[in-house]
Amino acid sequence: MKTWDSGPWSARYDESTREVYVESDDFAHDVTLTVNGDFRHRAEKMKYADWLARRLNAGKEEGK
Numbered sequence: 506m507k508t509w510d511s512g513p514w515s516a517r518y519d520e521s522t523r524e525v526y527v528e529s530d531d532f533a534h535d536v537t538l539t540v541n542g543d544f545r546h547r548a549e550k551m552k553y554a555d556w557l558a559r560r561l562n563a564g565k566e567e568g569k
Contacts, residue, residue: 510536514561516554518547525550527558 511531518525525547528537540557544550 510534512562514558516540516551516558518551523547525554527554527561529561 510529510533512529514527514529516525516527525540526537527540529535538557540550540554542550542553544553
C-alpha cells in the first residue's frame with residue numbers, strides 16, 4: 506500500500522482559534538486534521554487527538 510504521508514503525527518491545540526487538530530510533520534502535503542465532535546471539554550478532545558496521532562504513527566511503523 507502506498508504511504509501518502511510519512512509523519513510523524515502530533516496533536517496540537519491552537520490558542521488563537523481554539524481548535525484541536527492532528528498534524529503531520531511531512532511537508533509534502535502539509536496535512537492538518539481538525540478534531541470536532543461531542544466532547545465534554547478540551548482535555549477530552551486533546552486525549553482523542555493524542556490517541557489518533559499515536560494510531561497514525563503506529564500505522565507508519567507497521568508499514569516498514
